[in-house]
Amino acid sequence: MNRRILFYIVLELLISLAVVSSITEDSENFVQSRKTRDALEEPTSKVNYTGNQIWKTKLINDQHKKVIMSLRNQGLIQTWGGNRTSLDILVNPINLNEVADTLRNNDILYNIIIDNLQQAIEDENPPITHDNEDRQGHRMTWNSYHRTSDIWGFIDYLAQTFPDFCKVFTIGQTHEKRDIKVLKISNGKVGNKAVWIDGGMHAREWISPAVVTYIINQLVYNLDNEPDYMQNIDYYIAPVMNPDGYEYSHTIDRIWRKNRRPNDPTLSGFKLCYGTDLNRNFGYKWGLGGTSKDPCDVTYGGTRPFSELESKAMKEFIQGTAANWKAYISFHSYGQYILYPWGYASAVTTDYKDLQNVAHKAGAAIRAAGGPTYTIGPAASTLYPAAGGSDDWAKGVVRMKYSYTIELRDDGRYGFVLPASYIQVTSKEALAAVRVIVEAASQA
Ligand SMILES: *[C@@H]1O[C@H](CO)[C@@H](O)[C@H](O)[C@H]1NC(C)=O
Ligand SMILES: *[C@@H]1O[C@H](CO)[C@@H](O)[C@H](O)[C@H]1NC(C)=O
Numbered sequence: 001m002n003r004r005i006l007f008y009i010v011l012e013l014l015i016s017l018a019v020v021s022s023i024t025e026d027s028e029n030f031v032q033s034r035k036t037r038d039a040l041e042e043p044t045s046k047v048n049y050t051g052n053q054i055w056k057t058k059l060i061n062d063q064h065k066k067v068i069m070s071l072r073n074q075g076l077i078q079t080w081g082g083n084r085t086s087l088d089i090l091v092n093p094i095n096l097n098e099v100a101d102t103l104r105n106n107d108i109l110y111n112i113i114i115d116n117l118q119q120a121i122e123d124e125n126p127p128i129t130h131d132n133e134d135r136q137g138h139r140m141t142w143n144s145y146h147r148t149s150d151i152w153g154f155i156d157y158l159a160q161t162f163p164d165f166c167k168v169f170t171i172g173q174t175h176e177k178r179d180i181k182v183l184k185i186s187n188g189k190v191g192n193k194a195v196w197i198d199g200g201m202h203a204r205e206w207i208s209p210a211v212v213t214y215i216i217n218q219l220v221y222n223l224d225n226e227p228d229y230m231q232n233i234d235y236y237i238a239p240v241m242n243p244d245g246y247e248y249s250h251t252i253d254r255i256w257r258k259n260r261r262p263n264d265p266t267l268s269g270f271k272l273c274y275g276t277d278l279n280r281n282f283g284y285k286w287g288l289g290g291t292s293k294d295p296c297d298v299t300y301g302g303t304r305p306f307s308e309l310e311s312k313a314m315k316e317f318i319q320g321t322a323a324n325w326k327a328y329i330s331f332h333s334y335g336q337y338i339l340y341p342w343g344y345a346s347a348v349t350t351d352y353k354d355l356q357n358v359a360h361k362a363g364a365a366i367r368a369a370g371g372p373t374y375t376i377g378p379a380a381s382t383l384y385p386a387a388g389g390s391d392d393w394a395k396g397v398v399r400m401k402y403s404y405t406i407e408l409r410d411d412g413r414y415g416f417v418l419p420a421s422y423i424q425v426t427s428k429e430a431l432a433a434v435r436v437i438v439e440a441a442s443q444a
């Protein structure tokens, strides 16, 4: 090789290095300006999502996934639900053209599912009507999504009205000093197995507390009509595990996910960011895959396992009872999945066949109740790895045999803003799944 060729090779290299570094610099500036404009400033009044869109993208290969992750890292999109070949993304109106161009240039197909998110939010939750409040003695209905005060009012009412059967425990308080409550429903028989059910760990998944309160209502008012195995169980039910986040999703930002404790700004370049993802904060294989270390990220796992008041309260209560735990059910949305451990990585438990069988029976029961097909599998390999989840902790540490995360409706037509008219159908199918899991727990 002569010197001249070598010279050209070196020149080429230098040029390409310069180009690469200028692209990086540009896009970094660009990211900064976008991020400051959109997501990271704390709103003080209700966030208006006019013109925001939800797109369903088709991700066929790793290159597609890289493009989406890069858009997300640049703050141009937020990711919602999805599966391994399809992902729903939220696009801010100022970024619509740019995101569309990027998808097109990379041959990523997409459909606009919601063309105006604000309209979907306004259509989601009709005003609560209280025709029979006097008769019921509480404000709860299953025609609208209710605030935390109505939900606490409902379970407090049940405990006062049926003291032999229902008991409320306040297991802790949030950063904003809201109570975290658990309702115990039990016929008091010695030898009952215990089942934990929770909802509302993620603020924006409104269908979850609605479904969990529906299940409470059924267990309290209709238990006589349920099979014996349903009657002889101690239920511990936490309908709103993240009351600060849930309230914030009603009053300020409909699509808030985390809790509301402010993070240490020195961990994020002196930006003040709020909230930890409670379902990344549990103490089993904490901090592994699918968890962000960035306090501004929606999947931020906290500074250590159980750094958050909500997860810590749940841990201490569960480990502090003498209950004979056999099942754990955590309701989330959306996507229609019945997931079992592990979530931290693609691996299964030694008894996964038992969990899989019961999940398949639960899926069949959902269809028999008129529901859609729920996808079944171990969490990490079915969806994506997510360490620090409550289901992994329930299984790995507390040894609750039948540990499930159920992702409720829908499959992305409405995503997190599922209209309240779907509460009852979704609740009926969820109850059918609960029956199957409780039966398995009663025999475990
Ligand atoms: C949201 O913003 C749009 C347009 O900017 C406006 O027309 C609409 O009235 C606002 N909605 C609310 C609830 O403030
Ligand atoms: C993933 O989601 C898309 C869109 O909802 C659906 O068409 C597809 O069948 C799903 N794939 C799997 C493997 O479940």
Ligand SMILES: [Zn+2]
Pocket (backbone or CB within 6 Å): 201, 202, 205, 279, 332, 333
């Ligand atoms: Zn969730």
